[in-house]
Each structure stands twice: as C-alpha cells, then as structure tokens.
Amino acid sequence: MKTIQLRRYTLVDGEYDAFVAWWNEWMPRVRPxxxxxxxFAYGVRExxxxxxxxxxxxxxxAFRxxxxxxxxxxxxxxxFDGVPQRVAHYxxxxxxxVAA
Structure with a gap:
C-alpha cells in the first residue's frame, strides 16, 4: 500500500522557468x-x-x-534557503x- 499526494501550484507570474529549474535541482534529491x-511532474507553461x-x-x-x-x-x-516565494496558490x- 502507498499513499499519493497530488500537488497543484499556480506560480507567481514570471517565475515559471526559475521554479522549474529550482524544482529539478532539489526535489529529486530531497524528496526521495x-x-x-x-x-510525476508536469508544467503547464501557458x-x-x-x-x-x-x-x-x-x-x-504514515504519509502525514x-x-x-x-x-x-x-x-x-x-x-528552500534564500528561495523567493514562487508559488502564488497551492x-x-x-x-x-482509481485506475483499473
């Protein structure tokens, strides 16, 4: 059994590329x-x-x-040290x- 958390962010205008670069640098290291x-991780630039x-x-x-x-x-x-707030809404x- 595993528990899954879905995380949907609306980013601060103009911060998409900086956020994605930061996320790719850190999350694959610190979360595992x-x-x-x-x-999975997907961006919707538009x-x-x-x-x-x-x-x-x-x-x-256990997840919590x-x-x-x-x-x-x-x-x-x-x-997160020194990283500006790049997420406007979580x-x-x-x-x-539910997939069969």
Missing part, C-alpha cells in the same frame, strides 16, 4: 531521501501551473507523519488511485 517517490505527485509507503497517517518529518528536516531547509490533497 526523505522516503518519498515522485510519481497557464503558469505546475502539477506533481509524490507518494510514500503506508496509509494516510513522514511529511511532518520532511517539512522540519535540515535537507528541506537547505533546499492545492494539495491526498488522492485515491
């Missing part, structure tokens, strides 16, 4: 090191959006516990895998 798997999903083994409670540890981690702090939710 914290026990997560990046399921809409200034970025959509990705991350998963972790276990149920929703892992997420709490990750959010407080030194690795995450380093990844839409983050745990989702169900």
């Amino acid at each position: 090191a914290a026990g997560f798997t990046i399921e 809409a200034n959006q970025f959509v990705w999903a991350v998963s972790a083994p276990g149920d929703a409670d 516990a892992r997420e709490t540890e990750y959010l407080a981690s030194d690795a995450r702090a380093v990844a 839409d983050i939710a745990l989702v169900d895998d």
Whole structure:
C-alpha cells in the first residue's frame, strides 16, 4: 500500500522557468531521501501551473507523519534557503488511485 499526494501550484507570474529549474535541482534529491517517490511532474507553461505527485509507503497517517518529518528536516531547509516565494496558490490533497 502507498499513499499519493497530488500537488497543484499556480506560480507567481514570471517565475515559471526559475521554479522549474529550482524544482529539478532539489526535489529529486530531497524528496526521495526523505522516503518519498515522485510519481510525476508536469508544467503547464501557458497557464503558469505546475502539477506533481509524490507518494510514500503506508496509509494516510504514515504519509502525514513522514511529511511532518520532511517539512522540519535540515535537507528541506537547505533546499528552500534564500528561495523567493514562487508559488502564488497551492492545492494539495491526498488522492485515491482509481485506475483499473
């Protein structure tokens, strides 16, 4: 069993390329090191959006516990150190895998 979190961002105008470059530099390192798997990541340049999903083994409670540890981690702090706010709106939710 795994739990999947869908993360949909509307980016700050003019920050699409900088955000994608930052994300590609950091997320593939810090998320897996914290026990997560990046399921996919897609950008929608015309809409200034970025959509990705991350998963972790276990149920929703286990995911939330892992997420709490990750959010407080030194690795995450380093990844975000000095980075300006490039996300104008976050839409983050745990989702169900309904594919047959």
